[in-house]
Structure formats: C-alpha cells, structure tokens
Amino acid sequence: MSVFHAKDDCRLIRILKEYIPDVEDLLNPAAGEAEITGVEELIGFRFPDEFKNLYLRHNGEGDQVFGVMSGLSWMNLQSAAAAWRGFQDSAYDIVSGRADAVKEGEYRKGWVPFAEDGGGSFLVMDLEPAAKGSYGQIITLDRNSDISYVLADSLEQFFGFIESGFRNGEIRVTDGEEVMLIERRHGHLFDDVAALTQSDNETNSLIPVSGFWAAYFAEEMDGGYISAAALSKQRMVFIKADAAGKYGAVSLDFLTRMPNLKELIIHAAEIINYDVFKQLPSLTKLVIGGKSFKESGCTVLAVLGEFKGTYLNGPFIKRFVQT
Template sequence: MPLFNEKNESCLIEILKLHIPDVEDLLNPAAEEAEINHAESMMNCRFPDDFRQLYMKHNGEGEQVFGVMAGFSWMALQSVTASWRGRQNSGCDIISGKPDAVQEGEYRKGWVPFAEDGGGSFLVMDLEPGVKGSYGQIITLDRNSNISYVISESLGHFFEFIESGFSNGEINAIDEEEVILIHRKQGHLFDDMLALTTMEDEKNSLIPISGFWAEYFEDDHEGGYISAETLSKQRMVFIRPDLARKHGAVSLDILAHMPNLKELIIHADEIANYDVLKQLSGLTKLVIGGQSFKESDLEYLVSLEELRELTLVRLSLRDAHKLRDVKKLKYLSLSKIDSMDCKAIGALVNLTELSLEELEVGDLSYISNLKKLKKLELKKVTIPDLAFLKDLRNLTTFKTDRCVKDESKNTVLGELQKLEEFTYPVGDLTLFKNCTSLREIGVDASRFSGLEEISGCSITGITIFQATSEEHANSVVAEFNKYFNLQSYGWQVNW
C-alpha cells in the first residue's frame, strides 16, 4: 500500500476516517518543513519522501486520540528526536528475530522511532537494515526483550496490517469520553508473535500431540492436537525432570513448529535425540542438563546461528572444541562436567562471560586467551593462582568461593582497571588501591588489612568470609562503614 492515494490523501487517515470520522481534528497539525529538516539534521539521515510527506499532513497524534499505529501512539517529531537521542550509546545489545534481517548490537543511527506504547517500547523505521532486511522496514524495539522483529517490509505494508485489523475486528476504536483509544483485542502488539512473524497462512494448521507434550500444553490442546498458532507464540520452553521421568522418552520434534523459540531449558535424561536443534536457527539461549546429551550432539549446536548463551550441566564431555564454531556465543556456563579437557575453553575467544563449577580446571592459563571476557565465576574449583587474570583487561566481575593455593601472584589484580566486583576472601586490600571502579569486594574477616589505602574506591557492597560469629561479621561491616557508605553486605556462615 502506498502512503498516499492518487488524490494525495494519506491512506492511514482514510483508513482511520472509516472508524473515527473526525480523526483529522484529533491529530496534531502538520509539521513545518523546517521542523522535518531540523530532525533530519539532528539524526544525520534523510527520511524517505513519503515519510516526510506523512508528517507534513499531521505531526503525530493529539491528546484526544491514542494508538493509531495498531495500538501504539504516533509520535510527534519532537518526541521522535528525543527518543532517538536517548537511545544513542544506551548500551543495548539488539538481537535480530530473524537472522540478518536487523543489524545487531548497539542502537543504529538509522533507526527512526515513530510510534510508542507509553511504556518504553517503540515501532521503528529501519534505514540501516541487515543484509537480509529491507530499507524502510518496520522493526520492534521492546522494553522487555533485546530481540528485534521485522513487523513489515515497509510503512505501507504496516498500514495494510492496520486496515486488515480494523476490517476483521482485531483493532477497534473505543470512545473513553475524553480520549478515543484504539485497541487491539489480542492485547499489546509485541505479545502477538504470530503478527510479528507473518505466519497467517499456517495459524489454523493442527499438530498432533501426546505424552509429555500433551501434559506440557494441557490447557492449549484439544483432541490430541494443538494449533500451529499456539506453538508459534512460544518463546521459551522448560523441560522439567519430573515431568520427563513420568512420560519416559521425550521427542523434541515439536520444537520445529516453534519459529519464535528463543530460550530452551532441558533438565532431563529422557530426551530421545537432539537433532531437531539444527532447525532452531533463532535460538539465543540454551540450557542442557541430562546424561542423554552426548559429545557428538555438540555438532548440532554449530547450526544455532543466533546462540548467545549456553549452559551445560551434568554431562559427560571430554572434547568441547566444537563450541568454537558457535560463532555468536558470548556466555558459557559449565557445571559438573565429567572428564572434560578445559583447555578447549581457551579457543572461545569471543566469550564475554564464563562460569565454571565443580570441574577439574587445571592451571587456568587458557583463560588468559579470552581478551573480551568481562565476567568470570569459578565455584568449587581448585585455583592454583591468579596469574591468568593479568591479560584480562576488560574484566569487570570476578567471583569465587575459595582462596587460591598461591597468593603471591595476586599483585596482578592492581592492573585490572575496569574491575567493579571482586568476590574473593581478600586479605591485603592495598592490591586494589588503583582499581577506582571497584564497587563490591570480598574480604577475609580473619586477616584483612589496608582498608584505609583503598578509601579512594567507591565500595558500596561487601561479602565477608571466615567470620567466626555474626558479631565478628558485623564488626567488619562497621570497619568498612568508616570509609564507605555500604548499601549491601553479607557473609558466609562458618560458625
């Protein structure tokens, strides 16, 4: 649908007139061309001509109508530029709902927000699409998720979506006395995965269901069948051990009917096979805990092009080198893995977060290869020394629950300028006198010293180790409060 008809009338306005006859009186007056030019100059981009023309008809909604953009408020230019400016350097990490459709990472300068829900979510015109996207496509910016979906290929297609919604009764205009509210029967647009992924042709098909999955979806299936529409809305699946044991072998084949699945958590030994993982190209978070997962199944993870977070628990894995082929993996957690050669972790150079628990970790020197690492947690592992931390200049968080064998190399800690949290039973606090970013620290109540020397830090929280009583722990808190305004503290109970 073009944005304007042959009479140069806004197609959006003509759609709205059929349901709100006086809608033009409820919208803001036209924006001046100078206002549009100023917005473009500030955002360093050129709006598409029909987008400019749309604002030269009306500068967004007025105060007497809300939701003309399928339940989202059409923003005035002043709000557009303010929201765009507020998103720059916001630290967001956008993930494309469909591979390569939306550019990933930080907020792009070519993303023009034009509609909002009033709670921090936006519809955005994308002038910097991914390699498989379209210039001018409409994408989501969701306050509850960093996943961005393509709603439509263009603003014109989005207006068709609005027209269709009014025609089939999905979108209604409700007169609330002082304001006309445009409402979607299905609720918030971003909760409707079917609409976001344009799967209308498949929504009425039925999928047979039984056993484990019949109980998992007990409120959503009828007569042994579940609709593809229901499955398409699943963003997270959690396979619990008790339910899996009850039904025996669990097939994962039904997951192939969940194109919007982003998070999969499996804590069960009864999984029949894992080959369906090859089809879950949009999966971003995966947790596997169960003896049915074998080392050869790591091959399936390579197909997960969007996988960012991986947690493996209670598995028998020796060689994990295949994980280096999971190109977008940022977070890895390994717990209670039998016989694993941890040196393979050193090849995962794109990791930013790593957690190891109850493993034979060796000398940990391989971790020094992970130059992008920001967060490291070591629980119930033997740590020879901390020399491996020296080259981790981006490290902000280090957590462990026990002392290293040789503390003579702890002097490397003073070189970690970005360190914000160091949870470890520290004795010599002077090691951190140059770590001015430090906010939280662990302290050994039996031997700490040098508190005054780190008074230049901004410590707000402490974790106390080796206290002999609650009174002893509270005395440590009192000592720290002489130099810092503690907002949080806690201790390990050893008495």
C-alpha cells in the same frame, strides 16, 4: 499503492476515518517542511517520501487519541528526535529476528522511532537495514527483548497491516471520557510479534505430537496433531513432576514451536536438552525445580540475555538475575 492516494488523501487517515469520523480534529496539526528537514539532518538520513508526507499531514496523534499505530502512540517529530538522541548512548545488543534483515549490535543512527507504548518499547523506521532488509522497513524495539523483528517491509505495508486489524476485529476503538483509545483485542502488539511475522503457511500448519506433549496439549489436539497457531498463543508452560513421570525423560525440543513462550516452569526429574533455551528468544522467566539440571547447564543460562530471572533448585541452588 502509495501512502498518499491523492494530494489530500492519506491512507492511514482514510482508514481511521471509517472508525473515528472526526479523527483529524484529534490529531496534531501538520509538521513544517523545515522541521522535517531538521530531523533528517540530525540523524543523517533522508526520510522515505511516504514517511515525510505522513508528517506533512499530521505531526503525531495529540492528546485526544491514543494508539493510532496498532495500539502504540504515534509520536510527534520532537518526541521522535528526543528518543533518537537518548538511544545513541544506550546499551542495546540487538539480534535480528529475521536473518540479515536488521543490523545487529548497537542502536543505529538510521533507526527512527515513530511510535511508542509509553513503557519503553517502540516501532522504528529502519533507514539502515542489513543486507536482506528493506530501506524504510518497520522494526520493533522491545523493552523486554533484544530481538528486533521486521513487522513490515515499508510504511505502506504497515498501514495495510493496521487496516487488516480493523477489518478482522483485532484492532478496536473505545470512546473514553477524555481520550479515544485504539487498542488491540489481544493486548500489546509485541506480545504476538513473533507469530505475526511468521508466514501464513507456518501459522496454518499442523504439527504431529506424541508422548508427554500430546498429553499436555490434549484439549488442543486433533487426530495426533496440533496447529502452529495454537502453539503461538502459548505464553506459559508448567512441566509438572507427576505428569512428566508417566512418560520418562521429557524433551524440551518441542518448546521451539512456541514463538511467544514467556514463562517456563520445570518440576520434572528427567529432562532432555537444556540447550533448547538458546532457541527460545521470547522467554523471560525460567524456574527449574527438579534434579535433572546439572551444574554444566549454567553455561547455557549465562548466554541467555533475555531472562529477567532464573531460579534453580536441585543438587545446588543458584539465583541468576539478568539486569
């Protein structure tokens, strides 16, 4: 199935019309072929036909509707080109969320931003994928993380993702006074991107839990197991000293089952395996207040570029801020 089913039928527009009948009146007029060619020449890559055809239908979403791209704003070509120029001298150090799918390191010339949240995060058409990626795959550029995830292998697949969001109620439309707002029911798309890019089998699997973690997730447990879906919703973990003390040393290995963990607070005397921090790409805030943290553990913290702030309070006090 192509993005354009017929000469005048765009899949994205067809989806949107089911929920906003007059959506075409709210979107920008079409971009000209010369304008599209100019951006292609600027970046040095040809757009996939479906991407080009999309802009030949409408050049972004305009001022009367926001959030066409799963809650992110669909950019016009002028804005996309301006953002692309700004990224060329940026200090990104990208890490691929899927092995060999996204080229790591600096921002690539073949990365074309086409949707934004207004706060520094973008959806990007990847025309320069890594060995196991796909030309034209849709990847994330997250202001809060160096990890870039493949959200869809093509624009067509991404539109299918949007359609599913409308069908299952995850994406909804709010008619504001001056703007039609399209938003995700559970917040920003990137908050759930790690879980969204997991396979269905991973998401639906059951994980055995015991000891401290079984007590911590007691309300989510069923017969000694917890679902991966429940763990993917976990944003914050607080390991309290009194609760942890009942089980002796607490292993942090279980945290790797929480792909969207943002904040971790540890007030426990005995912790096993701080090296797990290296496997928590979504973590942005860490507070450690027990005696278990050793000075050698700072070697682990030094390589964690995702952290906005780390606060340690034990035999020594240190404040580490990553800017």
